[in-house]
Amino acid sequence: MLQGWIQIAMTLLILVAITPFLGRYMARVFQEQRTIFDPILNPVERLLYSLVGVRTREDMTGWQYARAILYSNVVMGLLIFSIITLQQFLPLNPTGIPAPTWDTALHTTISFITNTNQQHYSGETYLSYASQMWGLGYHMFTSAATGIAVGIAFIRGLTGRPLGNFYVDLIRAITRVLLPISIAGAIVLIAAGVPETLAGPVVVPTLEDPAISQAIARGPVAHFEIIKELGENGGGFFAINSAHPFENPNGWVNLIQLVAILSIPTSLIYTYGIYANNLKQAWLVYSIPLAILVVFIIITAIGEYNGNPAVNALLGVDQAPNLEGKEVRFGWAQSALYAVITTASMCGAVNSLHDSFMPNGGFSTLSNMFLQIVFGGQGTGTAYLFAYLILAVFVTGLMVGRTPEFFGRKIEKREVVLASFLILLVHPIAILIPGAIALAFPDQLSGISNPGFHGLSQVIYEYASAAANNGSGFEGLGDSQPSPIAIAGGAATTTTALWWNLSTCFSLLAGRYVPIVALLLLADSMSRKQPVPATTGTLRTDTGLFTGVTIGVILILGALEFFPVLALGPIAEAFQIARGIG
């Protein structure tokens, strides 16, 4: 058991250790200071800017920035939708897969432009290599870079600067952050065993019975895999994502994936510290999600280590790890760690199946997606965290009877409305309302595969994953249409899958674009405020006391609205298992 905790602790230490380096680097990139890549990238970027038609010194207002995001995302979405629906006419389709159903294609498109990557498809049987490389792989860069751009624009506004230019930020996020790390990472992954080929599956006779054959799916996986993690995308090349030995062959690759998943959202908080010229505050803010993350990891890991009491009784032991849906090479520790990190960060890649986790795991992963700030999504997680800080300033300001100020800028009605309604209230609306509709029609719509309390968790998990732009799932849920190959063979489409494909689109879009627009408007209005000089009466926001109050505000505002769901889902299931199944 100790060995498992050491692995977990080492991984977290590595993550904290790289934060200052990557955080400082990103600050240099977006402040347009000198970096080591300048000799190569300056001419490349000049070319890209002229092709796109932007000038670097053209600052946008909050509305302009938001409009640029919406326009570009619509065009990018049309491109990927066309590629997926036309895949049978495009090259690089060695297994001859026809187009998926329109609702699967629509859901996959929206899920990828929103940086979510829910898998209502299975890579092997639904999508050609062209769809994966030219469609999904492309969106893994642009949706992640859009998130980083929002995060940087928000930091600029919060620290009193103009918001910048979306297209410049989008291009720089790709050329200077995502692409260089992906190239290095992809090469390491290939060396470690991740395939990178255009050849189709290999079919071999099995060793035990040569009359039975095995098909080994392959493809251009490595380049896709690294940006899947680094961009917090999470959509697997294969159906079973990072549990597949070709996506994640050993503990070394697993470590790279975990570090890639959390590196950018953690480092952006440090980047804020550099922009605000207050690293002390950055580390204090950093400690909030880190503390929550550690608690959730411990809760989850204990559950998986102790295992399922009903199965342990059959094995005749007191303790055996719950290995249902887990790979031997990861075991309980790396599986629990991965599950918490991937839901904390809105990546949504999985190296083990969350549906089969003990209720502790369901509790932690759901809570992560309800809170959205345990480092959170690419760029947006950092912004949400500061939105909570603004609310904490407002609440404490009310308590001590002072005008709330955040770094010398007054927090007024407009800011509180944006932070509380648009950013925090959209989330429960996008989860609980469609969730209630699905649960009201258990036979027609819900597609629940596990009975009892766990079924409620399955439905809520899917909407939470969509609204938080996470993308993992309790995958037993009947949310997929049959594969195009099965449909060509006569399989019928289902209304359950149609419902899930369309209803999650609502949560995906609401969970992505409403908060992004609100965050940009919030940043815009903060950047326009006259700074007020700090006095002895100013409420300081860079203290341990204020950080503690912020944790309280996060738990009260973010967690309490979802507590009834947690009580009826994982908590009730835990009591059920403790009492004995049956």
Next chain:
Amino acid sequence: MSFAREASRAVRSTLVLWVLTAIIYPFGMIGIGQLVFPFQANGSIITNTQGQPVGSALIGQPFTSDRYFNSRPSTTSYSTADPKKDEAKVLRTGVSGASNLAPSNPALIDRIKGKADPNPEKEIEGVIPRLQKAGVKPTADLVYTSGSSLDPHITPEGARAQIARVAKARGLQPNQLENLVNQNTDERSLGIFGEPGVNVLKLNLALDAFKPA
């Protein structure tokens, strides 16, 4: 700024970034992979002495007989099918998948413990009774289905629990098998990360090639 200008920027940025991240980057990586690491880049395929592919070093295969070390239970039978009766077209693409059974789902317990039923078609043999009949002490990895359904490994405990049975079926000494198990165990990465696992396909290939001195 006019709508036409904004729309034009959106279209141009989409296409420019598409060429960069969806054409130049992946094809560059495929080139590097094929030139520098052709074995890994093509799926770590193991070939026999005649040069025919027999499997992948990273992907498990189904083994259920007494003569081989058995692999973990799999929901897709390790992406295998009878080529003559492959209605699901498994062999066209290859598949992966998991049970997605919740710990509170009675079907999980039925699968592990077995379930008697007057209707023989509905009867479930159960993983633990099957292992016990074969004289193998059940371990967690041999009872639970894996995440990918392609898990190449079993735990060292799961392998050792099978040594006596395989030794009897093949007429070998248990200590010889112990050596083979150790030789085919993948240790933790860097000695720290992940868990040790015995590669079942490699172990069974070594078993077939093994000639007692």
